[in-house]
Amino acid sequence: MPRWFYQLASPRWCYQITGKLLPGFAIAALLLIAVGTVWGLAFAPPDYQQGNSFRIIYLHVPTAYMAQSIYMTMAIAGAVGLIWKMKMADMVLKCCAPIGAWLAVLALATGAIWGKPTWGSWWVWDARLTSMLILLFLYLGVIALNSAIESESTAAQATAVLVLVGLVNIPIIKYSVDWWNTLHQPATFKVTEKPAMPVEMWMPLLLMVIGFYAFFAVALMLRLRNEILRRERRAGWVRELLQQQRG
Amino acid sequence: MNNKATNACHLPELKSGEISFQPGRIFWATLVRELNLALRRRSDLINPLVFFLMVATLFPLGVSPEPSVLSTLAPGVVWVAALLATLLSLDSLFRSDFDDGSLEQMLLSPQPLFVVVLGKVLAHWLLTGLPLTLMAPLLAVMLFLPAEGMWGLMLSLLLGTPTLSLIGAIGAALTVGLRKGGVLLSLLVLPLYIPVLIFGTAAVEAAVTGLPLGGFLALLGALLAAGLALSPLAIAAGLRISVSG
Numbered sequence: 431m432p433r434w435f436y437q438l439a440s441p442r443w444c445y446q447i448t449g450k451l452l453p454g455f456a457i458a459a460l461l462l463i464a465v466g467t468v469w470g471l472a473f474a475p476p477d478y479q480q481g482n483s484f485r486i487i488y489l490h491v492p493t494a495y496m497a498q499s500i501y502m503t504m505a506i507a508g509a510v511g512l513i514w515k516m517k518m519a520d521m522v523l524k525c526c527a528p529i530g531a532w533l534a535v536l537a538l539a540t541g542a543i544w545g546k547p548t549w550g551s552w553w554v555w556d557a558r559l560t561s562m563l564i565l566l567f568l569y570l571g572v573i574a575l576n577s578a579i580e581s582e583s584t585a586a587q588a589t590a591v592l593v594l595v596g597l598v599n600i601p602i603i604k605y606s607v608d609w610w611n612t613l614h615q616p617a618t619f620k621v622t623e624k625p626a627m628p629v630e631m632w633m634p635l636l637l638m639v640i641g642f643y644a645f646f647a648v649a650l651m652l653r654l655r656n657e658i659l660r661r662e663r664r665a666g667w668v669r670e671l672l673q674q675q676r677g
Numbered sequence: 678m679n680n681k682a683t684n685a686c687h688l689p690e691l692k693s694g695e696i697s698f699q700p701g702r703i704f705w706a707t708l709v710r711e712l713n714l715a716l717r718r719r720s721d722l723i724n725p726l727v728f729f730l731m732v733a734t735l736f737p738l739g740v741s742p743e744p745s746v747l748s749t750l751a752p753g754v755v756w757v758a759a760l761l762a763t764l765l766s767l768d769s770l771f772r773s774d775f776d777d778g779s780l781e782q783m784l785l786s787p788q789p790l791f792v793v794v795l796g797k798v799l800a801h802w803l804l805t806g807l808p809l810t811l812m813a814p815l816l817a818v819m820l821f822l823p824a825e826g827m828w829g830l831m832l833s834l835l836l837g838t839p840t841l842s843l844i845g846a847i848g849a850a851l852t853v854g855l856r857k858g859g860v861l862l863s864l865l866v867l868p869l870y871i872p873v874l875i876f877g878t879a880a881v882e883a884a885v886t887g888l889p890l891g892g893f894l895a896l897l898g899a900l901l902a903a904g905l906a907l908s909p910l911a912i913a914a915g916l917r918i919s920v921s922g
Contacts, residue, residue, distance in 0.1 A: 512914075560871075564868045564871055567864075567867070567868040568868050570864065571864050571865040571868060574861055574864050574865070575851065575852070575861065575865060578852075578855055578861050579854070579855065579922065581922050583922070584854075584918060584919075584921070584922025585922075587918045587922075588851045588915065588918050588919070588922070591847075591851060591911055591914050591915050591918065592847075592851060592865060594911070595844075595847055595869065595908075595911050596868070596869065598869075598903075
């Protein structure tokens with residue numbers, strides 16, 4: 431195991447390193463999302479079939495990606511927490527869940543807003559929409575279980591098991607389009623193929639996706655720092671830190 | 678609690694200091710114990726079945742008594758009712774063992790927990806999933822499911838309900854330490870039930886329309902195989918966490 435892996439286990443080290451990383455990620459997120467939004471909403475060419483209503487994909491696709499990626503992050507954190515009993519992994523797991531749940535809500539909401547002019551209805555029982563809804567339910571279950579158990583370490587372990595069980599659902603989400611093949615269009619980006627969109631359309635989308643990853647990092651670090659301070663409130667270094675900030 | 682008396686009697690006898698690895702015997706012992714315990718509280722056995730029947734009765738009253746409407750709804754309604762009835766029975770799966778401490782003894786025993794858990798889940802299925810499957814034709818008739826769909830319904834429930842018991846036991850294991858685990862349990866487990874529900878109803882609908890249903894049954898069988906292999910691990914982990922916490 432490399433040295434940084436052990437350092438990750440130390441809340442103090444994590445608090446310090448996230449403090450240093452935070453401004454960089456915040457600026458990156460702000461810039462990327464600002465440029466992506468303006469470019470996507472104002473300058474990208476309108477779609478030849480859907481007109482301007484397609485522009486919501488600049489919000490919809492990143493939120494949907496993030497909702498899935500955050501679940502993966504949670505699962506990895508859960509596995510690390512179960513295997514190495516690492517306190518930081520428990521905290522990451524706990525902090526990820528609300529962010530992921532909100533992004534899943536956003537993905538569903540933007541999808542509904544896009545569906546109204548395009549499909550003629552707010553909601554369609556299509557495989558992909560349904561799987562995103564299930565993903566939201568999984569997030570809500572994770573949050574509920576984590577808050578129901580009082581002991582922090584027990585809550586983290588139980589949640590980790592639940593997240594890993596739910597991970598079975600992620601491939602179903604990813605490949606449900608191919609399985610059931612209904613109304614929803616296939617994934618926009620494929621690693622193996624060139625995107626079907628022109629460059630000036632997918633470039634802002636790419637910026638938005640990267641921007642949302644940076645935003646997730648910022649949101650996670652902010653929550654994580656709070657959680658570290660709350661859990662380590664009796665530790666010497668936290669008291670010193672608070673005293674420094676007061677004095 | 679009359680549980681304690683039944684705990685000791687079925688375990689294999691060992692000489693002092695000897696630890697033998699006997700998964701077959703521990704599986705059988707657990708199964709017999711669970712069935713014995715359940716047969717002594719018969720009302721608990723009937724409740725999920727009555728619930729199953731009542732949920733199905735609500736649909737003609739709530740939606741429409743028209744045979745044409747009901748027969749299109751029937752596959753889904755029977756499956757959803759079976760799913761909810763299973764869910765209802767899950768909370769008590771580990772509860773009494775947790776309360777009287779016998780769960781702790783099972784975790785401490787040198788026998789593999791995987792096998793013990795499998796025995797408990799099989800007992801749960803024999804007492805809920807199997808009766809539900811056998812009762813399903815009654816509901817199907819009440820809801821005017823076409824006769825061609827009957828075998829599809831029975832077979833899909835036969836393959837699907839064990840998976841429901843297996844997945845549900847994970848949720849039961851994770852929430853057994855909580856005083857009010859019931860609602861939380863359904864919140865955790867229901868999303869995981871969705872694939873089983875989809876393939877189960879799809880099998881029935883295929884049977885009704887005369888399409889081959891082998892593919893859907895194969896998928897249900899695949900889910901069951903994966904559930905048998907993987908979920909006891911999660912159940913065992915969940916029980917260890919709940920008991921230690």
